[in-house]
Amino acid sequence: MDALAQTLTVLDYAAVAVFGASGALAAARRKHDIITFGFFAAVTGVGGGTLRDLLIDAPVFWVARPEYLAVCLLGAVAIWIFGWGQGRERLLLWLDAVGMAAYTVVGALKAVSLGVPPGSAIVMGVLTSTFGGIIRDVLAEEPSVLLRRELYVTPALLGAAVFVGLNTLGMALVIAGALGFAAAFGVRAGAILFGWQMPGFPGRT
Numbered sequence: 001m002d003a004l005a006q007t008l009t010v011l012d013y014a015a016v017a018v019f020g021a022s023g024a025l026a027a028a029r030r031k032h033d034i035i036t037f038g039f040f041a042a043v044t045g046v047g048g049g050t051l052r053d054l055l056i057d058a059p060v061f062w063v064a065r066p067e068y069l070a071v072c073l074l075g076a077v078a079i080w081i082f083g084w085g086q087g088r089e090r091l092l093l094w095l096d097a098v099g100m101a102a103y104t105v106v107g108a109l110k111a112v113s114l115g116v117p118p119g120s121a122i123v124m125g126v127l128t129s130t131f132g133g134i135i136r137d138v139l140a141e142e143p144s145v146l147l148r149r150e151l152y153v154t155p156a157l158l159g160a161a162v163f164v165g166l167n168t169l170g171m172a173l174v175i176a177g178a179l180g181f182a183a184a185f186g187v188r189a190g191a192i193l194f195g196w197q198m199p200g201f202p203g204r205t
Contacts, residue, residue, distance in 0.1 A: 007174075008105075008106055008109065011102035011105075011106060012102070012103075012106050013068070013071055014098070014099065014102065015099035015100075015102045015103040015106065015129075016045045016068050016071050016072060016099075017071045017072070017074065017099075018075070018092070018095045018096055018098065019045045019048075019072075019075075019096070019103070019132050019133070020041035020044060020045035020071065020072030020073070020074070020075030020076060021041065021075035021076070021078060021079055021092060022044055022092060022096050022136065023041040023042070023043060023044025023045060023075075023076070023132070023136045024037045024040055024076035024078075024079035024080065025079055026040055026044075026136050026139070026140035026142060027039075027040040027041075027076075027079075027140070028079055028080075028083070029140070029142075030141075034076075034080055037076040037077075037079065037080055038072075038073050038076045040076070040136060040139060040140070041072040041073060041075050041076035041079075042069055042072045042073065043132065043136065043139065044072075044132040044133060044135065045068070045069075045072035045075065046061075046062045046068055046069065046072065046132065047131050047132030047134075047135045047136075048103065048107065048127055048129055048131040048132040048133075049061050049062070049103075049132075050062070051127050051128075051131045052110065052111065052124045052127055052128045052131075056111055056116055056120075056124060058110070093192060094192070097188040097189060097192065098185060099129075100130070100152070100155065100156060100184065100185075101155070101156075101159055101180075101181045101182075101184035101185035101188065102181060103129035104126065104128065104129040104156045104160050104163075104180065104181075104184045105125065105159065105163050105177045105180045105181050105184075106128065107124050107125040107127065107128025107160070108121050108122060108124060108125030108128075108160045108163050108164050108180070109163070109173070109177065110124070111125070112164060112167060121160070122157070122160040122161050122164050123160075124160075125156065125159070125160030125163070125164070126153065126156045126157050129156045129184075130145060130152065130153050130156055133145050134146060150191050150195070150197060151187055151188065151196050151197060152191070154198060155183075155186075155187035155188040155191070156184055158183050158187055159180045159181060159183045159184025159185075159187075160180065160184075162176075162180040162183040162184075163176050163177055163179070163181075164180075166179060166180070
């Protein structure tokens with residue numbers, strides 16, 4: 001269990017760093033100053049976890065552990081120093097997929113560990129991994145991830161459902177977490193590589 005806790009902690013920090021970098025990247029596209037870089041990075045990095053903790057009435061994770069904010073700011077500084085060329089943006093897209101999958105499992109696990117019912121725990125996993133990006137897009141005046149046909153929220157929903165479902169059935173946390181991560185990342189990877197989309201509303205002729 002100690003090894004699992006350590007792994008989850010590493011994934012947690014890694015996801016926050018990647019999301020923070022993606023927030024700074026949005027600021028870079030708009031050519032904002034370094035302060036705005038840091039703000040975008042912090043809001044994106046901890047936004048989803050903050051909403052989750054408020055909804056499940058848990059202490060907001062970064063208030064007692066400000067190192068999470070420091071990790072976000074490091075991501076912002078990295079984007080500021082090294083820039084955001086096309087190659088780096090593509091790399092960040094893949095890192096974001098890894099962070100999304102990891103944060104989905106971490107968010108759902110925290111909810112489950114606090115006695116949140118399975119259905120609500122799935123929602124908490126999705127919010128943890130996507131809400132920061134929603135805030136980022138609103139602040140940067142970019143199309144929201146909710147409005148894009150490209151799969152993003154759907155992989156998070158699938159990953160959270162797989163993890164929570166398997167955990168409810170009694171599967172070991174490490175296995176359920178690995179399978180939930182694989183499900184979320186696999187579908188997101190398909191969306192990046194092959195343009196997978198959910199079918200749109202056909203309407204009436």
